[in-house]
Amino acid sequence: MNRTFQLDTQSPTGNPIGGGANGGVPKGLLKYIPESVQPLFENPLFSAGFGLIGVGAAATFARKGFQSALINARRYCFVSVEVPSHDKSYHWLMEWLAKKKQKSTRHVSVETTLSHHESGDIVSTINFVPSVGSHYILYKGRVLHVERVREKNVVDMASGNLWQSITLTTMGFNRNIFKTLIQEAQEMSINHEEGKTVIYHTQGNEWRRFGHPRARRPLNSVILDDGLSDQIIQDVQKFLNNSQWYTQRGIPYRRGYLLYGPPGTGKSSFITALAGELKLSICILNLAGKNVSDSTLNQLLSSAPQRSIILLEDIDSAIDTNPHQLEEQQDANGNVVYQYQYNSKYNYTAPASNSSQLTFSGLLNALDGVAASEGRILFMTTNHLQKLDKTLIRPGRVDLTIHMGLATSYQINQMYLKFFPNHQAQADQFESLVASETVSPAQLQGHFMKYSEDPMDSINHIKELIK
Template structure:
């Protein structure tokens, strides 16, 4: 130990002497360094503790440099003997491979995992789990976290590497979140030993097949997150029965026939040079089944649904165009409440938000040069008059369909849907008739015929049940007629309100007639409360507007007075922003925009008519002047 200390001390002393000698003999260094810096260096080299720390710092730097260099060259050499596949987040392959890796057992050496709770119906055992307490528990999915992991598949080793980009230091501001969205996406890399790439291709194909197998017979919902320009699989649900959506008589069949004709006419569109796209606008009061119909239609046609949120933070025209063009094939693009989205955009702009979607950007994304061929776009709105005419013209919205309050056909259909399929005792469906002759008794996995006496008794019981069911169905039809008469169209009832009312009394259809007056009274009170709330809001907005106008008027008067006095007056930022808002042609949040455009058009037509009449009168006056002029006299002008 003493020998090591002495050797270290002698080495440090010799190093200090060398540095001192170099400083003294090097004229160039003497000229470069100031006298104070030279004294500091001499002080460090003359102190054993400081010189030892300086030496250890240099030694550590050399160690870190050579270690990273060796590790880098090691992986460079090893990579020559491996084949790999890399995929970035946002691609469909990323989701396929992530699910594929999550379902494979990892080695016990894995220390970093990412856990995710899903509410899918499928469980790890392949069946369905329902607790005895009636609450459904989520399925926990463990995915390899950041770093390198190892799993075994079909006898060979698979290396899985997940790289996650570092987030910005401060993600509180809009600028930081926008910067984070521009950074590199998360990557997933799988590799295996050898030069045979077919193994990895097989893994990717297996992952894709497993993913599509899980989605078979289900409706996939795609959404997007703030500041992202790619689709993410939000949920997968059992498709809603198409017959369960009750619309006005003929409307559902008309829409279904139209979209099926479009999907089978791609060659017809291409032969005639017509863009192969179809747009629908569903408008009407809220709660009339617009979104429900679209989801049921997607399930009926075995299509996915991509929900486009135009009011999401960080969305701009370029990202919107990328989203619509990269939408999964065989999917419906759904833009809900487009009128509210444009209003929110203007409000967000006033509050300093980062939503930069413009009307021109929406129009170009729908039918621009880069618009996706074969796309089916549905837009919904509660106020069609708030939309710009350019947005709903043919070519962008080929069909405009009104989803109004429930009519007699919908009231009757919804009532029968809720109560006709339930039997008084057995709960048998009306559309599933029972044939007593085909009755057999199942015992475990065997099916055995009953004895003649048992068969006769069972046949008699079934006939009685069938008779009771027919009586029950007849009663339901009579109730449907009476309820349809009482819940008339003039009461402005939405299908959502009807559904809530029927669900509340689903176990007592015979008493539902007595509850109708109470239901209508409740709706009347709700409408009055809503109307009162709207009027109060209008009053508050009017007061606020009057205060702002008074404030602006006072500010203008002060400026005029200062200008009259010869003082210099600078234009405020509020005035510039107000001018920008006035010149912003893509903001259509004013509900009277359409009326204003119509009135301007009518005014122009009136002016044109007046000018034509004036020209006509001038011509008549000239003609009369020439006709009555005396010979040699000048014509009347």
Template sequence: RQGSIASLGLLRRRLLVSLEIPSQDKSHAWFLQWMATHKNYKTQKLSVETSFKQHSNQSVSTNFSLVPGPGKHYFKYKGAWMQVERQRNGKMVNIQSGAPWEAITLTTLSRDRELFKDLLAEARELALAKNEGKTVVYTSYGPDWRPFGLPRKRKPLESVILDKDQKERIVTDVKDFLSNGEWYLKRGIPYRRGYLLHGPPGSGKSSFIQALAGELQFNICILNLSERGLTDDRLNHLMTVVPERSLLLLEDIDAAFVKRDATEKQGYQSMVTFSGLLNALDGVAAAEERIVFMTTNHIERLDPALVRPGRVDVKELLDNVSAEQMKKLFLRFYQGEEDLANKFVAKLQGLPVSAASLQGHFVFYKQQPQQALDNVDKFIQNLSQR
């Protein structure tokens, strides 16, 4: 009997091949989404996967997908039978998320092992298709990057109005960098590019980065240097594992270390050092093929070591709106109202007006160009009170 069992085990090892997909791997979520759209599996145990869909009017609907639950299930893929075994261990949890450890094991005949790659590639394409035409914003979660909220519709580049040729200059520089990886490699230059956008609050720094990501069909990874528990090692790791085709954004870079010092007495646990940040940006272990954007309202507070070439290659001042920008913004909201636009600009010319405050005024009078002009004095009064 023991000989029969051993022979059966040997036969199984020779004829069958298995693939394990742990829950920490991205393919785990992709495969479950794929299973949710393919109902040709045989199972009596189901689990629910809840997802959300954002519509064009910004409303959100909830979708419940039924997927195979823990246990063994069977389905046919490209003519080959496959067994899916979903295992969950409640005693083992992900330290960062608190979710129970889980793994999916696919088993099929050895001759069909190449189908695993086809299946996972198909699952990946299905997952990516859901984000087509959208920008995914990631934030750090433990040692990984996690999507923050729902994918957002790509922000049109033309919706951001900068002064003169500033927008075109930055976009051209980024695209030139992306198309010249081989040039950097041949010359032994680290394939990294750093940008610093500085200027007063509301000048459109973050909006431009979002629009640039849409233009490039990139996503955005936002890294908060003041995050509780962030260390030099974790910072370096996060900057090394940034998802492909993503811009890394460090907002309000000037405030990161000020906040930490100011709250140390209250037990604040941010342990990122200035030297740790510098090493993460361009040290020996710094990642290649990376685009970093930093923003600040106070460039004078930045240490020269942070903004030297190699860490910051391009600096751009996004200032309060000029007369030309005011007019373009007015005409963007009220097309064809050239005369009203000129009168509006004449009343505000020379005043420190941010793009954000101007947009807020136009949104309030979104279909009333004459009202937007008539209430400009009230707008000026509100500016003086800020």
């Protein structure tokens, strides 16, 4: 039995299933389409799907074109600058952003820093900085897009921290706005440090700030022998102001100082006060660190911050600076003298200790070798001058050697007046009771601090000091 089926293309209302009277789009939607293209939508082939494919392809091309236009616009109509975390300006910019966006930024990161006061107290400071992600700021009438990025799988080999960067982007063709912004951030950082001394320490093969900047120590708070302080200051100032003089004569532009004497004579304190007086930073270099090698030392000396003092404290104990064996002998008058006897077990290439990779020859080359840095002020301190090899302290490595011994009569008198001003008679009496060069300035300071309430108490208990 044959059966014939007929496809009913009419809807219950009598209209074609396509929706329109002619199988196109519904009339309700057709009125929103411009009349010039309405015949296209009424076409049965278009409504069957071919038109939709074309519309999709056109939308795809439009999207691709729009993305390409954005890329080209970003390339030719926007300027940007990237500041990596290992650059010094990164910290200036972070501090500037923290103050610029401290109220408007909703997403922030916490940075806690510790500062050590001279009293020994440790104070923590909490700062809020923009977190990782995108931020917008208005600077000099222009909108800046700030993007902070932290790479989770990339480590900065110099510091050991995760790699970070800040990218600034704005519309325009001139990059001077970034230069102005970074200079402003630098000036803000400098103003924040005005009247303070910045301390740096080593981290890997680069310098990092140690805590917050410290208040500058007055130079008159460290009393040296008469005229000694002025001698050192004038020598450093002469060096700082005569770079052209060194260049014209072909002399390496660097200066080395050695302060030696018993403990408690003010060597480190004077260097701190000198840095404050001349508005210099202090870079503390620990030669005994396990990560310090010959190449690292060269890198650190060449990358030290401008206008800074590089400080090598207790140079005799930081590294074996004497490849000779020191023998203690007596001369004809019974005085103790030291005689150097070369010991073959020491050499200039052997590591100084099990923990340090630095060699004595590496230290010498870093101080004045071919790759030695220029424009450097180096201070070394030691309690035992006789332990230092003569090649280390020869001219060119050490240009000025200063002995800072026990308190002289001048120092005793002036230190008394520092604690008890306008008591000259008592100062003269105290000076007459304490023999010159028998006590250290640190011992005197401790004695005056113990009996600081009454000027006569320090005299009445002077036997404690002499004992």
